[in-house]
Each structure stands twice: as C-alpha cells, then as structure tokens.
Amino acid sequence: MEDRLAIVCSKGSLDMAYPPFVLATAAAAMDMEVMLFFTFWGLDIVNRHKIDSLEISIASNPGMPAMAKVAGMVPFGTKMVSSMMKEQFAKSNVMSIRQFVETSHEMGVHMVACQMSMDVMGVKREDLIPQVEDVVGAATFLDFAKEAKVQLFI
C-alpha cells in the first residue's frame, strides 16, 4: 500500500484554501495517496458557486498590515485585499485554487465532501464541482486516515 496523506479541510477562506492543495500536490508528486475531506466552511472550496470568489480572512490575522485591517471594515474591502493576494500568488507563479483543484484531480488526489455538513448547510450534490468524487461521512475519512502516515486538520 502506498503511503497516505489525509487532510480535513474545514476552512473556506482564501488563505486557508491553499495549504491543503500545496501539501496534496507535493504528496502526490511523492507517490503518496491523498484524501481531502471537505467539511464545514471548507465545503465552500468545492462549491461551484463559491470556488472562484473565496475571500481572505482578515480579522483572524492580526499581523496583517494596518491598511488591510482598515480595508476589512469597509464594504468591498475584503474583496479588494483578496484580489491583491491573488495577484501576489500569481506573480510568484502559484496556481489559483481552481487550477490546484484540477491539477490535484489529474494527479489522483481523492476529493470527498462531508455528508453532514452538506445537510446542515443545505448544499446539494449538484452544487459541488465535478472533481468531488464522493459524499461521505466522518467514518469514511477515519478509515482512510487510520492507515495514513500523515493526518492534518486544516
């Protein structure tokens, strides 16, 4: 059996959407089998209506520049700072989240969505991007994670 990486993706902010994919693609390149389990706010990452408009979480990062903090308090401010962050990533040749999803899918990364979160948040199967291969419960994640070398909750 291949070495496995199991990640719970529970955050839907732009900044916390990156780490799962950076780790997943690095692991897949090392021939690890990877499962990303999208749950709670993390469902937004694989929601076809939201994936391209994820916004960065300013309030929870007190270390951000004062300019950004002020921007976060005015209408559209978060959108503006999020756009700036996307440009910054692009300039450093880092893929967008959508590109990361496509690349991860091509590399064989398993993307699954949490049934309970979908029920609670009223998200339907057709709201999800096609790269999500299944809708499962916590037990399915644990079954995979138990045999994984690395498990992370993001």
Next chain:
Amino acid sequence: MEDRLAIVCSKGSLDMAYPPFVLATAAAAMDMEVMLFFTFWGLDIVNRHKIDSLEISIASNPGMPAMAKVAGMVPFGTKMVSSMMKEQFAKSNVMSIRQFVETSHEMGVHMVACQMSMDVMGVKREDLIPQVEDVVGAATFLDFAKEAKVQLFI
C-alpha cells in the same frame, strides 16, 4: 491495543466545537480509543458556565452570507446568527454540543483539560463540566498521541 484517535481542541467557537465530537463519536463507534485535549479557547467547550452559550466565529469565515457579516458587527448579532446555526443543526438532527459531550462520555471518550491553559486563564477545576476526567499537561497528550493512528489539532 485499540486504534487511537488524539485531538487537541483549541478553539472555543460554536462551529469549531463540532468537528472534535463528530470525529470522536464516529471513532468510538469504530471501537477506537479517543482522547480530546481541551486547551486555550477550547477550554470554553468544557467550561460549565460557557458550554451552552458558545458562539459562532463570523469574522474568521469570510464566506458567510453578507447578512451574517453585518449581523456580526452589531450588538447581539453574533448571538442571533449562533441561534440560527443551532436551529439548523437541530433540523438536520445533529446533536447540541452538550448532547455530544454526554454521548461521547457514555461511549468512553476521554476528555481532559490543559493545566497550563487553566492557570493562564484562571479557570478552576470546579468550573469544568463533570465529564472532564483529568487535568493534564502537554506531555500526557503527547504520550497518548504518539501511539495513536490519527492525531489532529482543531
């Protein structure tokens, strides 16, 4: 030895109080031995004065509806959105956090509180709910986690 699941619970918001218990009860149902280590803001979850009034973290979830974001800025707004979330969970037949604590306890999940966090935050043993079986240090958590199949920091 049974397969083990070890979770650090460091967040005290209503939304981040759910994942530890969803995973803990699923793992216990799979006959895994589970330890939940409550530390930092996570101590609120097992604080008898706070467990029933945990509030959702609006600011750190930029993907929330605009309505909720505005509500989060006015007095009682967070309370209102938190109530709505609780109703949503109840409608989907998801237990409340207090019910999850009781069920987890009945299933044999070990709930322990972090000594250092209690000292720093001025929380006393009698402030904790009775299901907390011990007050321990980080070394105790690591001793358990080292032999666990799955370890997560929430």
Next chain:
Amino acid sequence: MEDRLAIVCSKGSLDMAYPPFVLATAAAAMDMEVMLFFTFWGLDIVNRHKIDSLEISIASNPGMPAMAKVAGMVPFGTKMVSSMMKEQFAKSNVMSIRQFVETSHEMGVHMVACQMSMDVMGVKREDLIPQVEDVVGAATFLDFAKEAKVQLFI
C-alpha cells in the same frame, strides 16, 4: 530513530503562536525529534521584525469577554488586549514566544521556513531570526512528517 513530532505553524496570532512551542518543548523533553514548519501567517513568528509584537486574534474568538471584543474594534485595542495576555502568561510563569524560540533551539527543535510563503509574502532570509535553520518546501516537511509519530497543523 527517535520518535518524531512534526508541526505546521500557519497562524501568526499571539494565541496560536504558543501551542507549537508548548508541544515542541514538551516533546523535546521526552527525547522526541521535532520539526516546526513555519508557513503562511505563521512566518510572522520567525520574522525578526514581528516576533516581539505578535497580537492576539480577538475576532476569531467569540468567547472572549465583551470588554475585549469592544477593545478589538478601536485603534490600539488589539495591542492593549495582547499586552494583557502577555502579562497573564508571565504571571503564570509561561515563557514569551521569543524565550520559547530560544529554549526550543537549545533543545534541538528544528525550525524551518516555507520557501513558497516567503516568495509570496516577500520575506527574505535576512528577515528571519537566526534560529531558523533552513528554508524548505512542502516536500521536505512531508518527508519528515511521514516518519513522525505525531503530525499537527496549527
């Protein structure tokens, strides 16, 4: 080979800067080999210009006292609450983050910074504190984490 602990440090707030070091020093005292991988906002912790002025994340902790929440909305409020938290830690004889970094380094904890995050955020090698022993990619972290008994994403 020694038992290993691998931690991703992705948050730059004062409150989330503590858990990695509390766990790292406890693990080192148990003769575990520890790697702390600083990425995204977590880079601030090992940034020589920021390490001494990390601020606590008020907005993402709805359980904080009302006083603190109001303080978080006014200029310098976050600074004030952060100072209070530092005093609280000192009173409980908990080290400052800088002291934790120095102690961790003396105990042999490996502190490494994420290359991609540095590129995106425009952080240079000379901006980092000298205790950072290397600048690496996600693959290096995974290589270490794969052989670790405990892996956490903070």
